[in-house]
Amino acid sequence: MIERSLEGGGARWAVISNEVEGPAFAAAATERVAGQMVPHAIGCLCCVTRSGLVSSLRRLFARRAQGEVEFDRVLIETLADTDPAPVMQTLLNNALVTEYFCLDSVIAVVAGDDGPGALAGSHHGCKQLAIADRVVLDRASPVAPETCAWVRALNPVAELVPFDRPGLAEALVGAGLETRLMEGDLGGWLGSPHYRGSDELGNGLHGFAIEFPQALEWEALHGWLNAGTQTNGDVMYRTKGAIRIRNLDGLVIINGVQHVYQPPQRLPELDLDCSRFMFITSDLDRAAVEDSLRIDLPQFQRLSEDRAVRQARAASDPSIPL
Numbered sequence: 001m002i003e004r005s006l007e008g009g010g011a012r013w014a015v016i017s018n019e020v021e022g023p024a025f026a027a028a029a030t031e032r033v034a035g036q037m038v039p040h041a042i043g044c045l046c047c048v049t050r051s052g053l054v055s056s057l058r059r060l061f062a063r064r065a066q067g068e069v070e071f072d073r074v075l076i077e078t079l080a081d082t083d084p085a086p087v088m089q090t091l092l093n094n095a096l097v098t099e100y101f102c103l104d105s106v107i108a109v110v111a112g113d114d115g116p117g118a119l120a121g122s123h124h125g126c127k128q129l130a131i132a133d134r135v136v137l138d139r140a141s142p143v144a145p146e147t148c149a150w151v152r153a154l155n156p157v158a159e160l161v162p163f164d165r166p167g168l169a170e171a172l173v174g175a176g177l178e179t180r181l182m183e184g185d186l187g188g189w190l191g192s193p194h195y196r197g198s199d200e201l202g203n204g205l206h207g208f209a210i211e212f213p214q215a216l217e218w219e220a221l222h223g224w225l226n227a228g229t230q231t232n233g234d235v236m237y238r239t240k241g242a243i244r245i246r247n248l249d250g251l252v253i254i255n256g257v258q259h260v261y262q263p264p265q266r267l268p269e270l271d272l273d274c275s276r277f278m279f280i281t282s283d284l285d286r287a288a289v290e291d292s293l294r295i296d297l298p299q300f301q302r303l304s305e306d307r308a309v310r311q312a313r314a315a316s317d318p319s320i321p322l
Contacts, residue, residue: 001109001136002077005169013169014071016056018079028071029063031056037078037087053090054097061100073173074101081124084131085237089260098262104176108132108158112142116150126203130280131238131257132158133175139163154201157191177255181267190240192276199286205237208286210293212275215244218252219304224297225254225261233259238280242272 006013006026015027020034033052053076063069076087084106091103108128110119119125129135135151135158137143148160161171173179180189187193192209199208221243229236239256250268254261279289 001138001163001168002075004163005075005172007169011073011169011173012071014060014069014074015077016053016060016074017077018082019077027075029060029069031060037076037090051090053087054094057097057101073104081122082128083124084128085258088131088257092255092257092262093260102176102178104179105133105173106131106175107134107136107172109136109138110143110147110151111138112144115144115147119147119150120203126154126205127237127282129154129158130201130205130207131155134159134161134172136161136163136168136172150202154203154205156194156201156207177253177262177265186242186270190242190276190278192278195278201280204283205280206282206285207280208278208289210277210279210286210290212243212277212293214275215246216275216297217301217304218245218248219307220297220301221245223300223303224292225256227296227300228292229256229259229261232281232284235282235284236279237282238278240278241276242270243275243277244272 002015002025006015013027014029014031015025016031016033016037017025018033018037020032022032024030033056037051037053057074060069060071060074064071078084078087088103088106090097091101092098106128108125110129114125119129129151132155135155137148137160139162151160159171161168165171174183175189177189180186190209192211195207195209199206201207225239236256236258239254239261241252241254243252243254245252248266248268249271250266251270251272253265253267255265256262279286281289
């Protein structure tokens with residue numbers, strides 16, 4: 001699939017592969033990373049920066065800056081049944097990476113011998129499929145219709161792309177937040193219409209969209225998200241949101257993978273009639289999140305209001321402690 005992706009299309013590619021003994025690729029440059037690409041996905045910056053993925057990305061950028069190689073995009077290949085979250089987290093919120101690179105499409109590949117039973121038995125394989133932006137169907141070993149139906153149930157949003165589709169690379173890119181915003185397709189990135197019904201995806205996974213009619217107070221929402229990631233971050237596989245914030249024009253975009261969030265983006269030129277969230281979770285259903293928004297979010301709102309009152313009193317009288 002990588003070789004097919006590198007063919008034609010006009011884009012120049014670099015490849016980072018988890019296969020140390022893998023084949024040579026027709027790319028501008030190939031980096032190979034042994035073991036876990038990101039051994040410390042959550043932790044202090046000094047640990048995160050030592051990961052093989054971060055080092056490879058920085059090396060590629062330095063080589064391009066020095067004129068040694070030319071590339072426009074980087075394709076990162078992980079091993080089969082590998083957790084995709086650490087790689088995504090690095091591309092969302094590692095200061096040494098996000099200065100030069102951004103996350104575009106997450107791709108999963110389904111081969112003909114990957115029947116529903118085999119896929120259901122792979123925890124990380126199901127996670128890859130559930131959060132993928134595109135799913136490639138390997139036509140070298142045709143995928144059975146029942147497997148396609150199972151994949152579609154697990155991920156109602158991702159485009160299913162045949163392996164032999166002309167211009168495969170161009171069909172795989174463009175699903176990231178930045179591209180969707182440039183194309184005016186925020187709804188496509190959120191995918192909320194596809195998750196308005198039943199939240200049960202299968203294999204213990206849930207996908208659901210929640211709309212909040214009124215504008216939210218940022219400090220309260222920030223506190224609620226922090227508490228949620230501390231309590232349930234390991235099962236909050238994907239969190240997206242286009243949020244109306246009180247006293248701010250436009251929207252604030254939140255984009256998270258488990259415990260890690262991209263820095264919020266404010267888009268004053270865009271607006272929606274309500275705040276929209278999308279969640280993909282494991283063993284955490286819609287009702288639990290809706291209950292938390294109904295019960296816990298107002299508590300964070302009250303804490304925020306009390307803090308604002310104390311700060312105002314302290315500003316008027318510095319002798320009053322916060």
